[in-house]
Amino acid sequence: MLTTTRIRDVIEAQRQFFATGKTKDLDFRIEQLKRLKQAVIDSKELVIDALNKDLKKSELEAYLTEVGVIREINYVLKHLKSWAKPKTVARPLDQFPSVARIYPDPLGVVFIVSPWNYPFQLTISPLLGAIAAGNCVTLKPSEISGHTSRLVADLIRKTFDPSYIAVVEGGVEVSQELLSQKFDHIFFTGGTQVGRIVMEAAAKHLTPVTLELGGKSPCIVETDIDLPTACKRIVWGKFINAGQTCIAPDYLLVNRRIKRDLLVGIERTITEFFGQNPANNPDYGRIISDKQFERLRGLLQDEEVLVGGQTNAGDRYIAPTVLDGVSLTSPIMQEEIFGPILPVLEYDKLDEAIAIINQRPKPLALYLFSTDKQQQQQVLRETSSGGVCLNDTIMHLGVSELPFGGVGDSGMGSYHGKASFDTFSHSKSVLEKSFRFDLNFRYPPYKNKLEFIKRFIGG
Ligand SMILES: NC(=O)C1=CN([C@@H]2O[C@H](COP(=O)(O)OP(=O)(O)OC[C@H]3O[C@@H](n4cnc5c(N)ncnc54)[C@H](OP(=O)(O)O)[C@@H]3O)[C@@H](O)[C@H]2O)C=CC1
Numbered sequence: 001m002l003t004t005t006r007i008r009d010v011i012e013a014q015r016q017f018f019a020t021g022k023t024k025d026l027d028f029r030i031e032q033l034k035r036l037k038q039a040v041i042d043s044k045e046l047v048i049d050a051l052n053k054d055l056k057k058s059e060l061e062a063y064l065t066e067v068g069v070i071r072e073i074n075y076v077l078k079h080l081k082s083w084a085k086p087k088t089v090a091r092p093l094d095q096f097p098s099v100a101r102i103y104p105d106p107l108g109v110v111f112i113v114s115p116w117n118y119p120f121q122l123t124i125s126p127l128l129g130a131i132a133a134g135n136c137v138t139l140k141p142s143e144i145s146g147h148t149s150r151l152v153a154d155l156i157r158k159t160f161d162p163s164y165i166a167v168v169e170g171g172v173e174v175s176q177e178l179l180s181q182k183f184d185h186i187f188f189t190g191g192t193q194v195g196r197i198v199m200e201a202a203a204k205h206l207t208p209v210t211l212e213l214g215g216k217s218p219c220i221v222e223t224d225i226d227l228p229t230a231c232k233r234i235v236w237g238k239f240i241n242a243g244q245t246c247i248a249p250d251y252l253l254v255n256r257r258i259k260r261d262l263l264v265g266i267e268r269t270i271t272e273f274f275g276q277n278p279a280n281n282p283d284y285g286r287i288i289s290d291k292q293f294e295r296l297r298g299l300l301q302d303e304e305v306l307v308g309g310q311t312n313a314g315d316r317y318i319a320p321t322v323l324d325g326v327s328l329t330s331p332i333m334q335e336e337i338f339g340p341i342l343p344v345l346e347y348d349k350l351d352e353a354i355a356i357i358n359q360r361p362k363p364l365a366l367y368l369f370s371t372d373k374q375q376q377q378q379v380l381r382e383t384s385s386g387g388v389c390l391n392d393t394i395m396h397l398g399v400s401e402l403p404f405g406g407v408g409d410s411g412m413g414s415y416h417g418k419a420s421f422d423t424f425s426h427s428k429s430v431l432e433k434s435f436r437f438d439l440n441f442r443y444p445p446y447k448n449k450l451e452f453i454k455r456f457i458g459g
């Protein structure tokens with residue numbers, strides 16, 4: 001573990017490098033993004049292997065949800081020049097002659113803390129945004145996803161000088177030591193509880209934070225839908241990465257009229273996707289740790305298992321599981337599940353489902369399966385969540401133009417695409433005045449100018 005002195009030395013070296021102005025140079029940033037992209041491409045087999053060791057993540061999921069961060073690097077490279085240009089904006093006549101502009105300034109030395117569930121993508125994605133915006137970065141990946149985080153550390157150390165991009169390996173203690181240092185921004189991805197700790201530590205230095213947190217993302221299922229497709233999209237979104245996805249549909253709220261058909265369809269789809277014994281299926285992953293495995297197994301106690309329910313502690317395996325007869329007071333409804341267990345609650349009227357959602361902390365994602373435009377508008381109008389996907393799950397994350405982030409207990413700030421560039425930039429307002437012409441109404445003596453000012457201000 002790095003000592004406090006070493007951590008301070010790392011950060012000081014980054015401050016000195018940032019002070020050279022090198023990271024502000026656009027060609028430098030583009031070059032670093034290309035180096036990062038090449039490093040990811042060169043390491044992809046190692047990444048896939050590490051993710052399989054940590055989570056038994058399949059090669060396809062590793063490509064789709066982790067190595068696929070290459071696509072985001074390409075997107076940023078395509079747009080960076082235009083994002084980095086100062087923007088000229090309109091100004092009122094009384095400021096004539098002048099030019100008003102907004103300059104995107106890099107923040108300085110930023111700190112990125114990432115979680116274990118998508119340990120590669122959730123480290124590289126915010127990192128590329130920080131690089132694009134011209135910052136130096138200190139990274140702290142999760143020690144729980146040990147194989148992948150060690151690989152990320154090796155990749156970063158081989159690609160960048162630590163005075164520019166540094167990675168500090170370790171767990172909670174290292175994270176807390178780093179949080180005690182002053183940064184110009186902290187980008188944290190993790191649970192809401194730790195998010196509070198991060199924000200408290202940041203407050204001591206008045207450091208702005210982005211908190212990418214979690215919570216219970218509801219999935220409402222109404223009657224007028226393409227049922228087989230809805231089943232595929234719900235099962236995929238719930239059980240990808242063995243349910244360890246922050247925007248996985250946490251629980252279903254199902255219109256009673258479609259519940260039976262939906263549950264039959266979900267059971268059929270689970271078998272179609274993972275076979276009769278998902279434990280032997282290489283497409284299905286494992287729980288990250290014994291601690292998470294025991295927590296999830298505990299949530300199954302005294303619940304009515306409709307599908308799945310099988311567990312194997314030695315393999316940290318929990319079958320894709322659907323629970324029926326769940327009540328709002330069940331333990332599984334008191335915490336983010338973050339695992340392959342899908343509780344089903346039912347309702348008669350959509351208002352009931354909306355009320356259940358609004359009685360709980362604001363979720364990171366909210367899903368509604370309905371083709372009824374009025375129902376869609378009602379849910380969008382009457383609920384608050386980080387983001388919404390209508391008639392699918394998770395896929396809103398695949399649109400770089402859609403900022404991704406939470407609200408309330410599910411987080412603050414956002415990233416992806418230009419939102420990443422904006423998160424790691426300060427929008428500096430600049431007004432350039434001319435000496436060619438000067439209105440003297442604002443200068444003393446004010447005598448005889450009051451009437452003009454009153455008319456000018458109006459009201
Ligand atoms: N909004 C989003 O984009 C995402 C949100 N999440 C959320 O993250 C959670 C699961 O990830 P998980 O890694 O378990 O989250 P944690 O909050 O436990 O950990 C996140 C990071 O913070 C570190 N950390 C843990 N405890 C402390 C502490 N007391 N002080 C300082 N740092 C600490 C961890 O280190 P270490 O792991 O080394 O112990 C890890 O690097 C879920 O709630 C999920 O919803 C997950 C993915 C994406």
Ligand SMILES: CCCCCC(=O)O
Nearest residue numbers: 065117118245246247
């Ligand atoms: C499918 C990729 C999802 C990454 C962020 C999360 O954990 O939800």
